[in-house]
Amino acid sequence: MTFIWIAVILLGLLAIVDLVVGVSNDAVNFLNAAIGSRTAQRKFVYWIAAVGLLIGSLLSANMMEIARKGVINPSSFAFTELIVVFVAVMIVDIILIDGFNTLGFPTSTTIAVVFELMGGAMALSFIKKKQARIDGIDVEAMINTDKAFVILAGILLSIFLAFVVGIVVQFITRIIFSFNYQRRFKYLFAIVGGLSITAIVFMILKKGLGDTSIFDTYPWFEILVAYQQEILFGIFTLSTFVFLFFGLSFNIDIPRIVVLFGTFALAMSFAANDLVNFIGIPLAAIESFKEFIASGLSTPDNFSLDFMSEGVIRKDIFSDYTYTVIFTLSAIIMTVTLFRSKKARSVTETEVYLGRQSSGYERFEPSHLSRVIVRNFLHLHSMAIGLLPQKVVRFFDSRYQKADTAEARTVDGVIYFDTVRASVNLVVASILISLGTYMQFPLSTTFVVFMVAMGTSLADQAWGRESAVYRVSGVLSILGGWFFTACLAFIGAFIFTYIIWYGGWIAAIVSAALAATSLYLTKKYHQRKQEEKRILKEEYQDETDNNLDHLMDNGSDQIRQHLQEASKVFYLSLQGFIDEDVRQLHEAHNKALILDKFTRNSKSKFFYAYAKVTEEGIDSGHYFVQAFDYLTELVGCLTNITQPLYEHIENQHKGMTESQSADLQELLDEVTGYFNHIIHMEKEQNFDHLNEMVSKQSFLIGFQDTLRRNQIKRIQKGEGRTRVSILFMDILAETKNVLLYSINLLKAHRDFVNSCRSNN
Incomplete structure (x- = not known):
C-alpha cells in the first residue's frame, strides 16, 4: 500500500x-x-x-x-x-x-x-x-x-x-x-x-x-x-x-x-x-x-x-x-x-x-x-x-x-x-x-x-x-x-x-x-541557446533600410559589439590554452562559432540594406561593406585559433613549455590592450588617434615576429614538442592576421563615418 x-x-x-x-x-x-x-x-x-x-x-x-x-x-x-x-x-x-x-x-x-x-x-x-x-x-x-x-x-x-x-x-x-x-x-x-x-x-x-x-x-x-x-x-x-x-x-x-x-x-x-x-x-x-x-x-x-x-x-x-x-x-x-x-x-x-x-x-x-x-x-x-x-x-x-x-x-x-x-x-x-x-x-x-x-x-x-x-x-x-x-x-x-x-x-x-x-x-x-538566438536574431530598426543614418548608427553598434566579442574570444582561447583549461577553451570555441554565424548574418542583412541605398550614398556605403568584409575575415581567424587549441587540450595532449607559456602570456596582454583601445575608438567614433593604433599594430607585428624567431631557436635546440610547437606558430600567424584585419576594419569604418558626416 x-x-x-x-x-x-x-x-x-x-x-x-x-x-x-x-x-x-x-x-x-x-x-x-x-x-x-x-x-x-x-x-x-x-x-x-x-x-x-x-x-x-x-x-x-x-x-x-x-x-x-x-x-x-x-x-x-x-x-x-x-x-x-x-x-x-x-x-x-x-x-x-x-x-x-x-x-x-x-x-x-x-x-x-x-x-x-x-x-x-x-x-x-x-x-x-x-x-x-x-x-x-x-x-x-x-x-x-x-x-x-x-x-x-x-x-x-x-x-x-x-x-x-x-x-x-x-x-x-x-x-x-x-x-x-x-x-x-x-x-x-x-x-x-x-x-x-x-x-x-x-x-x-x-x-x-x-x-x-x-x-x-x-x-x-x-x-x-x-x-x-x-x-x-x-x-x-x-x-x-x-x-x-x-x-x-x-x-x-x-x-x-x-x-x-x-x-x-x-x-x-x-x-x-x-x-x-x-x-x-x-x-x-x-x-x-x-x-x-x-x-x-x-x-x-x-x-x-x-x-x-x-x-x-x-x-x-x-x-x-x-x-x-x-x-x-x-x-x-x-x-x-x-x-x-x-x-x-x-x-x-x-x-x-x-x-x-x-x-x-x-x-x-x-x-x-x-x-x-x-x-x-x-x-x-x-x-x-x-x-x-x-x-x-x-x-x-x-x-x-x-x-x-x-x-x-x-x-x-x-x-x-x-x-x-x-x-x-x-x-x-x-x-x-x-x-x-x-x-x-x-x-x-x-x-x-x-x-x-x-x-x-x-x-x-x-x-x-x-x-x-x-x-x-x-x-x-x-x-x-x-x-x-x-x-x-x-x-x-x-x-x-x-x-x-x-x-x-x-x-x-x-x-x-x-x-x-x-x-x-x-x-x-x-537559456544558453536563447541567449545565442538573441544575438543571432535579426534586429529590425524603425529607420528605413535606404537611410545611411541606419547604417551608420546600427551598423557601428554591430561592429563594436563584434569587436568586443572577438576580444573576449581571443582572451579565452589563449588564456585557456596557457592554463590547459578545457572548459574555457570549449566556451571560447562555442563563442567563436556563434560570432561567426552572427557576423555572416549581419553582413547579409547590411548588404541587403546597402543595395537599397540611394545613389548619393553609394560611396559611403562602399566603405561600410569593406569594413564588414574585414570583420568577417577577422572572426574567421579567431575560429582558426580556437578549434585546434580546444581539440589539442580535449585530446589530452601535452601543454606548452614554460618559455612558450610566458611568451604567449605576454602576447595576450599586449593584444588585449590593443583591442580595448580599438573598442573605445569605435564606441566614441573618434578616429583622431588612429595613427597611434597603426604604430601599436606595427609594434605588435614586430613583437610576434620576435616570438616566432625565439620559437624557431627553441626547435633547433631540441626544446619543446612538435605538436604544440606547430600550434604555437599557428597562433602567431593567425594573431598577425587579426592585427592586420582589425586596423583595416578601423580605417574602412573611419572612412565610412567621415563620408556620412560630409554628406550630411
Whole structure:
C-alpha cells in the first residue's frame, strides 16, 4: 500500500508538470498562424486561445476514456500493475516532450502517450511471463495492437495528405488573390471568409462538441448536431453578409478575422481532444484508487479494473463538479504556460521560421537528402515551365509579384507571412481534422497543422533558391523527430516500467527526481541557446533600410559589439590554452562559432540594406561593406585559433613549455590592450588617434615576429614538442592576421563615418 499511496500522489504532481511541458509543445498548433502573420498583438492572441482552452477543457471528458482503454485493456491488469505502467509513462512523457521543447521541435504528444502505454504494457507482459514461468502471455489481451497500428497508419497518411492539400489550396488562393490583395476583392473575400468560418465551425461541432456527455446535462447542445447542416448554412450566410458589410464600410481585413476565429477554434479542439495526453492517465489512476478504497480489499494486487469500461468521467463530469474544477484548473495552467513559457515560444518560432516568406538566418544546416530533393524539384519545375504556354507562365508570375519580400514590422514584432496564407493554414487544417473525425480516421493535430503550414509555404514560394535546402532540411529533421518520438517513448516506458516494478516506491521517487533533474538541466541549456538566438536574431530598426543614418548608427553598434566579442574570444582561447583549461577553451570555441554565424548574418542583412541605398550614398556605403568584409575575415581567424587549441587540450595532449607559456602570456596582454583601445575608438567614433593604433599594430607585428624567431631557436635546440610547437606558430600567424584585419576594419569604418558626416 505504501507504493500505491506514493504513486497516486506522484501522479498528481506529474500531471501538473506534464500539462506545462505538453502545452509548451502543442501550443504551436493553434498559435502558429496568428503569431506568424501578426494578426494581433501576441497577448491578445494568447487571450483568444485561452478562452478556447477553457471551453475545450470542459468538453474533454469523453476523450479521458482513451487513457483507460484506448491503447491498453485495463481488465488484463491488476491495480498495482497498471499504476506501475502509469508512473513510468508519465515520467518518460515529461522527459521526452521537454527534450523536444528544449530543441524547439514540435512533436505529437498523442503519439508519445500511445507508444509509452504500449511500451509499458509490453514490459509488464514480459514481467508476468517471467514470474508465472509459462510459455507466453497473450500480449494482444493487454494491448490494443490493432488500434495502435491504425493510429500509426493514419498519421503517416495524414502527413502526406496535409502537405499536398496545403500546396494545392494555397496555390489556387494565391492565383486568385495574389500578394497585392489589400483593399481589393471585397465581395470575393466576403464569400471566402464565410466559407472559412463555416469550415471552422464544422470542426468545432465535430471535434469539440461531437459525442460528449454534455448532451446528457444540456440537451439543447444536441440540437447543434441534429440540425448542423441548417446551422452551418445559416452561419455561412450570416458571416458572409457581416464580412461584406464591414468590408465595404470599414475596409476590415477579413482574413485577419478568420485567423483569430480559427485560433480560438483550434485551441478549443486541442483542449477537448489532447488534454487527455497530460491528465488522462493521472485521473484514471486516481479513479482506480477511489474504487479500490471503496471496495474494502486489503491488497491492491487482487483488485479488478473492469469498472474502467463504464466511462466514469464521461458519466459524472457534470454531476460531480470535482472534474469540472480539475478541467478548469488545467485550462488555467495551460493559459499561464502560454504567457510564461519560453520553450513554447521556441517551438512556435521553429515552425514560423520554416514558413517565413523571406530568406535570412537559417537555423538548420543543409543535408545531402535536402540537396537532392531541392535539385530534383528544380529540375521538375523547369520541365513544367517548359511544357506550359508562356502566357500562362507570365500570368502565374504576375500573381506572385510583390513589392517587397522583406518582412514587415509591427509594434509587436515581425510579420513573416500575410493573413491570406495564415487563414489558409487554419481553414485547411480545420477541414482535414473535421473530415478525419467525421470518417473516424485517426489524425494527429500536430502533424496536420505542421504539414499544411509547410505545404502553403512551398506554394507561396517562401522556399526560394536562397533558403530551400535549409527549410527542407528543417522539415526532414522534424519528420524524423516524430518517428524518433515513437521509438523513444516505447523504449523509455519499457525500461522505466521494469525499473519501477522491481525497485518499488524508492525507484518511483528516484525516477521522478531524475525527471526533475532533466527539467533543470534542459532549462539551463535552453537559456544558453536563447541567449545565442538573441544575438543571432535579426534586429529590425524603425529607420528605413535606404537611410545611411541606419547604417551608420546600427551598423557601428554591430561592429563594436563584434569587436568586443572577438576580444573576449581571443582572451579565452589563449588564456585557456596557457592554463590547459578545457572548459574555457570549449566556451571560447562555442563563442567563436556563434560570432561567426552572427557576423555572416549581419553582413547579409547590411548588404541587403546597402543595395537599397540611394545613389548619393553609394560611396559611403562602399566603405561600410569593406569594413564588414574585414570583420568577417577577422572572426574567421579567431575560429582558426580556437578549434585546434580546444581539440589539442580535449585530446589530452601535452601543454606548452614554460618559455612558450610566458611568451604567449605576454602576447595576450599586449593584444588585449590593443583591442580595448580599438573598442573605445569605435564606441566614441573618434578616429583622431588612429595613427597611434597603426604604430601599436606595427609594434605588435614586430613583437610576434620576435616570438616566432625565439620559437624557431627553441626547435633547433631540441626544446619543446612538435605538436604544440606547430600550434604555437599557428597562433602567431593567425594573431598577425587579426592585427592586420582589425586596423583595416578601423580605417574602412573611419572612412565610412567621415563620408556620412560630409554628406550630411
